[in-house]
Amino acid sequence: MKEVKLNFGHVSFPLKVPGHTDTFGMKKAPILSNAEEKIREALTNPIDCLPLRTLVSQKLQAKPEANAVVVISDNTRPVPYSGNSGILFPVVEKMIKAGLQPSRLRLLVATGTHKAMSENELKKILDPRIFNLGLQIINHDCRKSSELVSVGKTELGGEILLNRVYVESDIKILTGLVESHFMAGVSGGRKSICPGLLSEESTYILHSGPVLSSPNASDLILDGNPVHEEALRVAKLTGCDMIVNVTLDSNYKLTGVFAGNLESAHLAAVKKLQSYAAIPVKKKYDLVISHAGFVGVNHYQAAKGALTCYPLLKRGGICLLAASHTDLDPIGGTNYKRMVRLLGELGEEKFTKKILDPSWIFVPEQWEAQMWARLFKKIPPENLIYCSLEIPEESFSWLPAEDARAIAPESKNLQELMEKSIAWAVKKLRHSLGREPQIAFLSDGPYGIPVEKAK
Numbered sequence: 001m002k003e004v005k006l007n008f009g010h011v012s013f014p015l016k017v018p019g020h021t022d023t024f025g026m027k028k029a030p031i032l033s034n035a036e037e038k039i040r041e042a043l044t045n046p047i048d049c050l051p052l053r054t055l056v057s058q059k060l061q062a063k064p065e066a067n068a069v070v071v072i073s074d075n076t077r078p079v080p081y082s083g084n085s086g087i088l089f090p091v092v093e094k095m096i097k098a099g100l101q102p103s104r105l106r107l108l109v110a111t112g113t114h115k116a117m118s119e120n121e122l123k124k125i126l127d128p129r130i131f132n133l134g135l136q137i138i139n140h141d142c143r144k145s146s147e148l149v150s151v152g153k154t155e156l157g158g159e160i161l162l163n164r165v166y167v168e169s170d171i172k173i174l175t176g177l178v179e180s181h182f183m184a185g186v187s188g189g190r191k192s193i194c195p196g197l198l199s200e201e202s203t204y205i206l207h208s209g210p211v212l213s214s215p216n217a218s219d220l221i222l223d224g225n226p227v228h229e230e231a232l233r234v235a236k237l238t239g240c241d242m243i244v245n246v247t248l249d250s251n252y253k254l255t256g257v258f259a260g261n262l263e264s265a266h267l268a269a270v271k272k273l274q275s276y277a278a279i280p281v282k283k284k285y286d287l288v289i290s291h292a293g294f295v296g297v298n299h300y301q302a303a304k305g306a307l308t309c310y311p312l313l314k315r316g317g318i319c320l321l322a323a324s325h326t327d328l329d330p331i332g333g334t335n336y337k338r339m340v341r342l343l344g345e346l347g348e349e350k351f352t353k354k355i356l357d358p359s360w361i362f363v364p365e366q367w368e369a370q371m372w373a374r375l376f377k378k379i380p381p382e383n384l385i386y387c388s389l390e391i392p393e394e395s396f397s398w399l400p401a402e403d404a405r406a407i408a409p410e411s412k413n414l415q416e417l418m419e420k421s422i423a424w425a426v427k428k429l430r431h432s433l434g435r436e437p438q439i440a441f442l443s444d445g446p447y448g449i450p451v452e453k454a455k
Helices: 035-044 052-062 089-095 121-126 129-134 165-167 200-206 226-238 264-277 301-313 335-346 349-358 365-375 391-395 413-433
Strands: 002-009 012-017 022-024 067-074 106-108 138-141 148-153 159-163 171-177 242-247 254-260 278-282 285-291 313-322 385-389 438-440 449-452
Touching: 002 035, 035 052, 035 089, 035 254, 052 089, 052 171, 067 089, 067 129, 067 165, 089 129, 089 171, 106 165, 129 349, 148 165, 148 226, 159 200, 159 226, 159 413, 200 226, 242 264, 254 264, 264 278, 285 301, 285 413, 301 335, 301 365, 301 438, 301 449, 313 413, 335 349, 335 365, 349 365, 385 413
Parallel strands: 022 438, 067 106, 067 171, 106 138, 171 242, 278 449, 285 313, 285 438, 313 385
Antiparallel strands: 002 012, 148 159, 242 254
């Protein structure tokens, strides 16, 4: 046996795996020293954009009563908004020093279709100095028509409704994290607007069955990715004055700050991310062990961790996924439960055919069930061993996965649950294959992306 480390961001622990396990992780990325200084430098010398202070000053000269909005991510993303690496207070401070009154500056949480953040949740992720300024903090509500406004249509069709506060603000700043994303290629940049500030109905096109069926709607891919292309088109309908995006390493430490133009600053961050997040692989494995990471706050989000296993898995292999769910509902919303239940009932092939049929009426959050279906093209649901202590055991009567607690019912904690499940999977594979199974461990969960080496 050998020891590896499993790190969710908010909790980590050592894990014993068989000695012949191949471990895959991100390359070592240099951590930014003097993070506070580098953040201020990025705001002073942005990419293809005026310095933030100059930008705000010019806007105020043209319109002294100008309103400003700074868009922030919700708590499903480990964006550094506080501490020495915090990007939010330096942004707000420069805007105020440029002459903007705090009463004219609002923080807007780009929740997309996620639930609103509570005051306590906001206090956990934001710099305390933000609250001392008395800034208004607003959660985007994708279902409240009075808070949405039309900005036109894009090539995929359908009216695009966006958050009214954002659209009607004179100064627009986006903040966020650039990490791998299993639909849009990467997060950050345009995603703060689309889907972050979209109406629920407008997300239907972006997350429709046909769009997500594209093989290019996958991690680290931008070229030919219909989700990325549509998100960028939507974001450009209303635009922004500056983005402030960051990249992080496998320990959630700051590796880069990219401020500037919506497209070019984002692409600079993507290039940085790709340099260490892409993991070259040469073969496939009988058993792949991974985790849902910081983003895996519930079963809905855990799909991101499962899909990074896909390139490493042999057809019919076993995927063992660990998750530490922090949401009040560890599964997800009502629509998600409905769709993932349907996936379990129909199976991958019939489910996919159903949602791709032109007569299918779109259901919000069907997109995440469709991503799980992608995994089940390669392995049957019973070969997904789900290691979680938060999901009620009875839910696995309809969730398409094997509850690890059924395999190891006496486990005292997640570490023990995983180790016993690994031993069970190895024994099962050894029996069915007649040899020692080939095993891979993905140390970075949904953040390190296996990429097949060209032959």
